[in-house]
Every structure is written in structure tokens, then in C-alpha cells.
Amino acid sequence: MEMKDQTVQSMTLHLMENRKAYGYTTWGCMWEKGAVSKDASFNVYAKDSTKNKIVPSQSRITAYWPDGSVKWTAHTADSKNGETFEVIPVNEDVSSKKDMEPSLFVKEEEDAYIVDAGCVHATVPKNKNVILCDVTVDGRVQVTDADLVLQLEERSVKDGVLIQKTVPYTGEIESVSIEEQGPVRVTFCLRGTHVSHANDRRVLPFVIRETIYLNSPKIDFEHTFLFDGDEKKDFLKGLGVRFHRPMKGEMYNRHIRFGTDHGSFHEEMAELLSWRPRVAPEIYDAQTKGQMLYLDADNDQAAATAIEASKHMPIWSRYVLCQDSATHFSIKKKIVNPDCCYIEGLHGMRAPGSVNIADESGSFSLSSKDFWQKYPSAVEACDLDQDNAEVIFWLWCPQVEAMDFRHYADQGYSQTYYEGFDVVGASAYGIGNTNNFSIELSNNAVSDGDALKRFSDSVQKPPVYVADPSVYEKLQAFGEWSLPSQKTQVERFLEEQLDKAFDFYKNEVEVRSWYGMFNYGDIMHTYDPFRHSWRYDMGGYAWQNTELVPTLWLWLAFMRSGREDIFTMAEAMSRHCSEVDIYHFGPLKGLGSRHNVRHWGCSCKEARIAMAGHHRFYYYLTGDMRIGDVFEDVKDADEAIVTTDPLRFFFDKDKMNAQAHARSGPDWSSFCSDWMTQWERFNDDTYRNKIQIGIDDLKALPLRLTSGPDFEYDPKDSHLRYIGERTNGGSHLQVCMGAIQVWIEIADLLGDEEWKDMLAEHGRFYYLPKEKQLEESNGLIGNREFSLPFMASGLAAYGAARLHDKWLAQTTWKILLHALCTHNNTEGFLAHDIFDAGNKEVLHEIPWITTNFTSQWCLNIITALRYIREDLPKTMEELEKLLAGLDESGFHKA
Template structure:
């Protein structure tokens, strides 16, 4: 399998990437990685999915991107594992990791996540730990009161997930302990990655909310470390990444009114060069070539001059405490103060978007720390307290305490199901069990402070780590993730479709920025429906606000990336997947495994359903980018069907006490989502109990009077996986059966199992959907009654599958008609055309698509991508021929205005 480095990524540091293999071709998890120079590159591999015959389907690989370069090839059947330069020894209390440059201890219990970190034998971090600030709100005697409590993460379990030879991964789980009030709140999952030949540490931090939203407000959460520093205060430095260049200062600035000051000390200090005599010559040797010549001789050449410099420093302000806070996606501020809490901060700098990196150090070297998606997931922060002390506390704030405490409450005490497209009459909003995941990195240097270029390179490696991807045709040929097409512009009509697919995704890429869809709990999601009168998205109108995976924008974006290889689409798909899997899904409590339907708040709607947490949204990310956080998500959702015992999705339709089985499920979206979870669990670990659940449900559907078209409401038993047919009733509309990932799951399942009968049911479903109402009633012997088959474009992929399998040219043409008519309600070909308005929506020039909904965009694009795979030949060559095909086609069935 050939791989290449994606655009805007830099080869530097370790990369993780996935590979897919033909069924039956690979059975051994040993691989060779060969770079473009034909050199073997050490690679660490593990299996992430199996084919039904036990052969390897997906594998995850770790390699040093500096050795991999721009292009490489991964080949099955490699030799033995490379000899590692690192060693990790398990002890009773944890693990001791030692590499040629880095050593540290990782405990299995206690309130630190690692301790005694040494680089080249020198202690650089005494310990690292997790911090929590919780703000409690009280209403007493007519007064509103807030009290802030601090907590520290305490480990409950620790396991080593990977054990080299290139990378070691540890999974630490625990909860924050608020000792002041004797409570434990906010569970966490932490992953540490260590490497055999570098001193870099990568940390993934996940926290879950388990508080009472009425009283518990998040004031701050982050990762902290105690870092010994040495040297005089004039050789203690700090540097923050900023919009342009960096902000750099020393604890004691040598810009003083003193004619006895030796030499141009201040200029040298601001260049990041040491002033202390023992450090002068080594630094001169390592500094940039352009700076070497003027400083061949030390400025402080005598003990007398050095003592004079120390005396000057003792009479200068000592800036001990620095903070950078990103309080919105459009502003950050840096402030500082001298030691102590009884004095003010000074504003040092204001900017727009910080890259989320800082470095600090002294005579014993420097430390670099960075947080990915820093400004995108505001309010975030970086803090250093104790720059002038023997040890400093450095904090990566995932949620900055400089911001207002986060309020998890709902926006009202009542629901608006009748007017605002919310779910059920009850409110049902609860944040209990939602999560948030963030990635950060730590690195070390010998210099007292990294150069601006070094810090910028570090920032790039944190925010845009190396990503290796295969050719789209390779994934397509192996049907990775089912059926989808490669782009083709061979005819005018095909070129028009591809143009519209590009315009759609480009519009959303720009909307994220234009509408400021950023924030810790919002970044990655997009909104549901546009308001063409207010010229904003309907952020405040119930089910029209945040999308929360409704109608599969996740799958649309991933397929758009797979067929194009565009890095900017990957970034959007990755952010949406991370957001949806954490924030839109419950990971604790009675709703575990379920997710929340679209709404004003991500956890606000009373509809809690399996479909939001289905693995089909997230397995792209896991198999392509190999992020083990999704293993947690898959574990959280694999048994989500048991949550239906307390959260029946059809409870308002069938009530209680009327069923033979304990709850209900629609064949789509509920059962289809369960199948996605079970299929992923089965292929990941060959767990036959989940395969059996799939087969049980399939047989029940095959036995129903209309096959896959039956129901789609069924009774359901989580213990057995059985579906019980209860007649023809489509709660919520028949379109929900096929617009929420069902077709994609069913088609991939048919191929995975080689089940011809199931494939036939899919084809017949697609054919049946496009029959006239009279034909439907006749063919079903009246069973479907007056059921309305809404939004035919949502069935286009199913119909195209049916047309291809059944060889039905008439069905193919009708599918093409529905696909084009949905986006061309008139005789124009504007499609996803953007309109511009002057001085509107708080913009000098506002770009908008007045009719846009993410529901329509996701479904049209997803169906178009699949239709092209099945019946590309049925599409007319010219747009004139398309218009002719649509001449007598009804316009009232268009979907885009819905």
C-alpha cells in the first residue's frame, strides 16, 4: 500500500496511520515500511480489524515521519521487530521508562500522572498532575453566591496499551478529588505516549462531566507540572507563540537606567542568549550563524562584572507569573505579575489567535508545551507561575480559569416541541456523561529558551501532525467503508455533479470561520438550518440549531475526503468526529451509549437515541488515523441497546404494558445503528456474540412480510437481539429508516457476510421506494396503507443499488431524475450557488445560501457520491439532456426547501 504525506503536514515526529488489506491476503501483523529512498523504516504495527475469515482487514502503524519522508510503501511480511533503544520495566507501583534521552516513572495509583522526568540525566519535571477548578453556585437568603473549589486527579486504574519497540502507550483512568469538600468529580481518561529515541511526550486528555448542572460550573481543567529551574533571574525566559512571531521576555529584564551596566546586555538577553558566564560559550556555539560573529567573546568576563549584573537584577522587578488566555476565537491576552497573589497583573499583549504553545527555561534548559486546536476550542490557556523560583508550575489549561465558569444548564425550563422542532414534551436536557478530548505535547531543549523558529516548528507539529494517506483509488478498490465513487468529469453532467459536491463542502469549510463555530463544546459541529431573513443560522430555534450528526454529515465529509484526499476536508471531518463522539454521546450513567438529537444545546433535546453514537460516524477516524480514544467510544456504545430499556425511542407511540418484548426499535435508524456498533465490535475483536446479534435481527427482518421495507417499528429485546414485527407503522417517517446511515451499514454488511438474500432485500427496498402509491399498495397487498414515502432523494443510493443489481434501467433513470430535481427545482443550474449581500449580518460582504440546510446538503452529497458508483452510465452527458429528463418531472417533491 503506497502512502503520501498530506498537504499542510510537516514530516517531523512520530506519525500513526492505518492500512487496509484485501480479504484473505494478510494474516501476520509484521510489516515493512519503505521510504522513497528505498530505505527500510522501523515501524510498529497492530491489528485494528479482521475480515470474517480471520485475515487482517485494517492495521495501525507507528513510524518516525522524519525517516518516512513525503512518500512510502507499507508491505506485509516484514522481518523481526527493530531493536529498541528504550526499555520499559513494570514495577509493583507502576512503570519505569528509560530511553537514551528520557526517563520517568508512571504510577498506577496516586495523584500524579508521571514523576521524576529526566532528560539526559537532568531532572526537568518533578511530577505532573491534573488540575480541576469547580465553581459551585448557591442561592441563599436571596443572594447568589459562588465558591470555587480546587481538585487534583487521582488514578483509579492504569494499563500499558502498547509496549514498543518504537512507541509506548499508557491509559490512565481516574477522577478529580475535591479534598476541601470530600467529593470526587469529573472523571478523566489520560493516554501518554513515549518514544524510543526522542524526549517528546504526547498526552491525550479526556474528561467527562458528572456534576449537577444546576450548581456545578467548570472554572478550569488542565494538566500541570512542577519544573525545576536554575540560573539567575536574568537567565530565566518565557516565550509564547502568537499570531505573528512570538512574545518573549526574561524574568528580570536588563533594560535599566544604569551607566555601569556591562556591554549591550539587554539586546543579548532579548535574543535568548544567556548572560551568566558559565553558559556563554556553549550558547554561542549553538546559536544561529548570523549571530555568532558579534559575540565570540563573552560580555561578562570577570567575577566583578557578574556580581554587578546580579546586583542590578536584584533591584529590577522580577516577573514571576505569566498567563496567556484565549478567551474567544478572535482574542487572546498575555498578562504578567511579580511573585505573590496580593498584586495586580499587567497586560502585556493582545492578539487574535494564539497557536497554543509556550516555552520557558533557565540555565538547566527549557521546556516546550503545546495544546492542539488551542483557539478553536477556547477558552484555553497557558500559565507559568514561579519563573523566578527554584521550581515553576506550568499549566496547560484545557478550560482557562480566566474565563467565565462554564454553564451546563439548559436555556429554558420547558420544551418547545410544538413550535421549535424539539423532540418530546419534556425538556430532557442533561450534560451528565458528555466528554471532551484534547491533545497536548511536551518537549525539551538544552538552550535556556528555544528560538522563535523552533517554537513555531513545535506549534506546527502540535496542530498539524504528520498524516499519511493512501491513494483514493486504493481505498475505493477495496471498498473501504462500503460503496462510494471516485470523481469523474468526463461529461458535462458529471462535471456539474462534481462541481456541486465541491461547492457544498467548500461552503461549509468557509461557514465554520464565517459563523465562528468554535468553542470547547462546539468546535467540530455545524448548524442545521439557515434563517434567510435574519441572515444567520437558527442557533436559538430548537431542533434547527446544532446538527449533532443528523442525516450523516460525518459520513458525507469522510467520503468527500476519501475520494479527494484534500487535507482541509480531513480537518473538518476529524473535528466533527471528535466533537460528535465526545459531546453528542453519553459515556456515563443510564444514557450511556445513546446520543442527543439536534438542538440548541448539544445535550438539550429530549430525544436520546442510538443513532447519534453509532460507530459508523467514527470508524473512519479510528481506522485511518488510529486514535485509541475511539476504542473507548466503541466500548461505550457496543451495548447501547440496553439503554433502550429505560429510554424507549417509541415510548410516546406505544406506551407501556402493551408489548411482548421489553422495548422498541425501528429497523432504521435504531437497529441499523446497533448493527453498526456490533459490526465494528465484531471486526475489531472477532467477538462472535455481536455477530450473532446481527444475524438474529437479520433473520427477523427477512421473515417480516415486506422484508426490509417492513415496519419499520418493531418490538425489541436487547438480551436476545430479536425484533418482533408489530405491523406497518413508520414513526417519524419512513425516510428516517434510510437517512441516518442505514443504507451504508446494510450494504457493507451484505458484502461482509456475503449474504445474497440480504443484498436482494436492499435492492427491492430501493425499487419499492420509487413505486407510485398505487403500485406500493398493490404490491404490498395493502399493508403499507397510506404511508407517505417522503424525500425521495434520500432513497437515491438504495434505488441506485437496486437498479444496478436488478439491471433495471427505468429505475436508474428515475433515480437520476430525483437526484437532479432535488438540487434543480427550477430550470436553472445554480445548485449550491452562494449569494452575497453588502453590510449585512455584521459583515461588509455576507456570503450565504439562503435556502441551505445541513440535512439536505449531507443527504444530497452522500447519495450523489453513491449513485455515481452504481449507475454513472445512466446519467445523461449534457445538462441540456438533464433538463429534458426533468421536463415533465414533478417539482413538488423537491427536498432542498425542507
């Protein structure tokens, strides 16, 4: 395969707005088709106004073009080298890297991996209960070991008395592998299960990723746990990671510091403020500032007095900061005696999830990403008065009520509350949850509040490097979409609506407190203007669970703008939806739960909720390895529909020829998303062929893509078997779950002109008058309704551009614009102020809002602007003229 000149191909990335260069980070680069060979290496240059220097880095390929050339890569370097990097592919022999800094080394032994990362050395044991041990900084031990802790609450009732028993479990490592190793970082992946030695039960599998960097005191952790318990019996009481650290020196030189709303909470194990004997104020002042006190009792009377006082005061050995809601945390402490109580030290709103313990030998810091957002969480320090202390990061803290995985009702409400079916299909078996946290080690004995804040900020808002939106748009990253333009009055109006829509939802996350371990990242489905709240308690109207792809809306909104606040919200959505809303193992593996009061509550288990396309953005832009696991979980999602047929209540299985059913959209289109991702990640033609089989089946049908859209399907051969022109659920389901974006991107990857024609003709057919549809189909479509036409506007716009059809372009804009506006109402996503409602003094409310509408309207605007921008009215007067006289039923807010 002939490649373009590799020496002139490069990609320049800049630090995202509102982020700081704290340390090592990983970013993604996209390359033109045919430009970079799979055998290429990469140089990373730090760029500023005066110099352009090569920096230590490592790279890996994350996706390939169909011709085998490199499509996406991930690169790791220290962000402190600069706010702009340039990545340049080079020949395999990279002589310019000979004089770079020493590399990180890993030695594999029979029972462990030994890491030499310069200033930090560490051991990762194999097949033990310890996930990390013997961590030293310049030869001094700062962590002796780390392990996993779990508490499950068992409930029973005897003689009318509720009995709650907490059963402890420990994490048992079953496998350890190196996922990435290079000159500047190594990532270990540890897999295992929590085990109770009391009853030898194994439950809640876990995946832990540990990343150690060259000459960095910071170690990153990615913690994933998966639920395989019985939701009626297993109540999650506590789940955490525990670190042990040696403690040395006097009690008055042992410090603890928690990050808080403002500044930090800082105390010592023995506080040198004494009534009698009276300690010199300057000694206590120095202690409260975090200074180590080297007191000489033989030569200093004040020092002798302080030492004597320290022997007769309480020694605080245990502290816990518990974030029990999105708006409250508390700090408590106690002495070592188990028969003594805790006392309260502080209450606040939102803690950053950071803690530091320090003594005469150095300090240990821990900080968690999204700590308060994913409450109830805690950081706890114990045995601070002993030779070996422990610090626990509680993902779910034992200080609060145990997590209840049961469903909210004992039946389904398919009609009244829009749940899937009347049977209860709630199951948490197979869901997951992922959390990120880091530790930072130092031999410096000074406890510094500013240093803890910098570290906490680096975990909560790590550096992210991205290219300019125009670069991604030119490369057609994640398909075809439009850049913002403000040239005309109507363009400005549309961009304003897109911004208003996002800003409203961003604000709603805070106003409605859409936070919590199993909620953060998701948004609600439908608003209730009478209660001035979302329909949080009404079946299928509660959590969105990726329905109608708000993921694609948010990620494309970021791609075209580069806004950090959009990235933050999209990142949280991908992290939540890729874990909690889908099944990672079991009979439902690869499927997700449709929208419901509980994320896993709906009886509809659908491929569309779990498809890879929701999260490709996050994976390729950041190189996140956990998302790679998720892609593996969903790549064969079509196998799950054999036992969970999406149309199982509409067909008699005994009369079927194939094992199951799949609608061309959203089922098969979601499979295509999964297969496309597997194909590009590994250049695996097995999954390309699965896509091609379905496309060829559609090509052979009477109406091609417009046929169906219900088919019999067998995952053994991937064929779509035609069963006539009927639909169960509406034709809009064929286009509103991401199929438009998936199919257009696949068409470009395959270079299949006939498939592109089929997409175009289906977009056109959707907007034909009914009599014309019957005429062109020779009556085949019968009574099939092409409902909610604004959801097909992206595909219609594609068809208008490909077919050079001005009527279709104008019709597309009429339908799409009329969904939000009329000739006398162009207020769009305008929030109105109401008073003393929704527990707010002033509530900014859009009473008609639904996430289905918002995500689809915004996504289709972004798509339509790519294809038919020139047909968009230029002025608001032209827009109102275009909409004049249209049936008001097309107006969403009517």
C-alpha cells in the first residue's frame, strides 16, 4: 500500500479551554486515509513562540482505515511541556529519540511485576489480594500495599424485627496483564472478584487499571465494578480501595488535610493547644500551618512544655469525610477506642474528594474525580496513631443507607406510563460503574493546602488536548457534520438555539440535582409543567438512557465548538451510559435498558441503548481503555436478541424461520455501529462482512432501504430476512436512534455508491406525500406511517444534496424549522421565569421540553447544515415566510 509523504503529515493540538497543564495526559489524533502506515512511529513536539522541542512520549494505534492505514492514534506526554503539541508520524527508525530521557522499565517475575519509573518504584502482584505494594519515592516507602474492600448488607425479618447484617468481602485478583507499556507510562489491568471468607461467596467482579508514569509521583486508577448479585438480597453497603502507609514520628507531627468547598480542613493527631501546661502560641501556630516540629526538650523549655502536653491529650486516630448528597458533606473524627463516639468537625456542601496524610517521613495524597457528583462517597483515614495507617476511598460509603438495586414497582405500566411491556423486566444483573481516582506521593514532610488543591484540580479537571474543530470537520471525524457559521440572520438564530438548548440542560443538571453514583451523566426524558418537575416517577418518561441519542448531540456539539463545558457533560454521559445503562455479561450482554425510572428498569432491552457509536468520540479523543472494554462487550450484541427478541411480543416464534427479529433501524443499525467500531479498531474484516451482508440483503428488496423495516434475523449468518412491509413501532425508529449518522459514515468507509443512493432515496421517500409514496411503492407500504418527520431531516438533507433536489431541500428546512418555530413564534428554547416552584425562588422553565425532541432537533440541525446550508432562509423574515400557512400540528410546542 502506497502511503502519502509521512514527513509532511502532522496534527497540532492545544490544551482545552478552562483546563490546566498538570502532568501526564493522553490525547487522540486522527489521520487522513492512506497518510500513515501501521508501521509508523510518532514524534511529539512541544510548541511555543520561541522553540519547538521533541518531548518524551509514547503512542499506540486505536483505529485503522479500511485500506489498513492508520486512522486514530493515542499519545501520552507530560502536559507540563507546553499548551500546544504537534504530533508527526515518522519512519520506524527514529534516531531523533536516542537522546531522550531514560525510559520507564518493567520487570516481570513469577509472582509480580516490578516497575522502575525513575523517582517511583512499585510492585504489582499477580493473583493475590493486593493490587499494588512496595511503592517507594526515591527509595523511601510511601505505600506498603493497597487492596479492595466490599461490604454487602443482608436483611431479614424475625418476629417483626428487621435485622441488618454487614458482611465484609475482599478483592481477589484473578489475572494481571500489561495493557500498554512504553517509555513514559505503563498500564496494568487487574481483573477479579470480591470474596467473602465467611461463606466463600464470590460476587461483584471488578476491573482495576493502574497507570504509573515516568518520574511522576502520581499514580492513576480506574476502578470498575460489575453487579452480578441478587438485587432482592444484595444491598451495597460499602465499596472502596484501601491504601496502607507507614507512619513515623511524633503524634504532633502527624497531619491530615481534606479538600473542602473553600480551602481545606487541616488538623493534627495531637493538637498543641493546651490549658495546662500552656503551650507557646508560636508552636501551635507553626503546627496548624503544617510545619514539622522538631522540638528539643533538653535545650528549649517551650519545646519541653509542648512535648509534655502532647502526652496528656486525646490522639485523633480516625477521620472520615462523607459526601452523603450532592449538597452536603461532613467531617468526623474519633480516638482509637472503638467504644468511643465520633465527633463532628465540619459540615459543608461539596468536597473535591481529596485527602492528605503527612508525617515526618513524607506525605500521601488521594483525590477522586467527580467525588461529590457521584455521591455517596467518602475518604477515610484510620490508625493514624499506629505504625501503619490506612486511607480508604469509598466509592459507596458505609456511613449512608445501603444501595437498593430492586425495582420501584411489582408490575410494568406499558400504557399509562410508557414502559416497554406490562411484565417487569428490571434487572441490574450485568451493569457496571467506573470511577477514576489518583494518588500522589512525596518525601516532603510539609502538609501544604495549596499543593493538595493543585493535585485535586488535576484529578477533577485533567488536561485535555484537542485540535481545532475545523481539523476534525475536514477529516470527517465521526462522520459528516457542520461547523458553526454566523454569516446570516437565520444561521445566527440556529446557533443561538443550539447554545440555548445545551445551556438549559447544563443548568438542569444542577437545578434538578441529577447526581449520584448511578445517575450522574444521565438526563431526564420528559418534563411535567404542572408539577414543574421532570417525570422522574413515571415509567418510561424518567431517565433518558441514550434514547434518541443525546450522546451524539452533545459530542457533535463539542466537536464543532471545542467548548469545555460541553465536553465535561458529554464525558459524564458517556461514562454513565456506557456502564450503568448496558449489560456487560449475562444473557443480555451487549444490550441496554430503555428509558425508565430505574436505569435498568425497563422490560425493553435494546441494542440501540448500548451501541458503540455513543462513545466512540470519548474513546478516540482520550484513549480511555475502559471504553475499549465496553466495545468488546457490545460487538456481538446481535447474539443476545435470540433470547431477547426486540419484537418478541409481536410475532409467533413457532412460525418464524430465523431465530429472532431485527428492525433495520434501530436494531441492525446499532449492530452496524458495534461492528464498524470493531472493524476499525482491529482492521477486522469479519465485522465488515457482517455489515456488508445486511446491506446486500437490503439492496435486493423491492423498496431497498425503505422496505421493511421489520426483518427476521439470525446472528449465525447476519442476514436480514424480508417478511413484508409492516412495522411495529413506527418508521421514525428506523432513523432517530443514530442510524443516520452510522449509515452515512459506513457509506463513506465502504465507498459504496449504491448504498449512498439508497440512503438518499429513503430520505426523499420519507417526505413524499402519502399518495406519492403509494404510487412509487406500487402500494407496498400500505398504511405504514412515516411519523415524526423532523427526525428524518438529517437523512432527507443528505438525499437533497446527493440528488440535487431543491424541492427536498426546501421541504427539509420547512419540516425541521417548523418543529421549533411557526411564522409567529420563533422563541425556540427560551426559558421562562416562574417563582416559588420546583423548590426554587426563581425557576427557569421550558414547559414543553422533552429530551427526545431536543436531542433530535439539535442533531438534525447540525447534520442538515452540512448538506443544505445554501437552501436555508437568510433572514428571519424569510424564515417566517417559509413557515407561513403550515399545519400547526407540525409545531412541536403546539
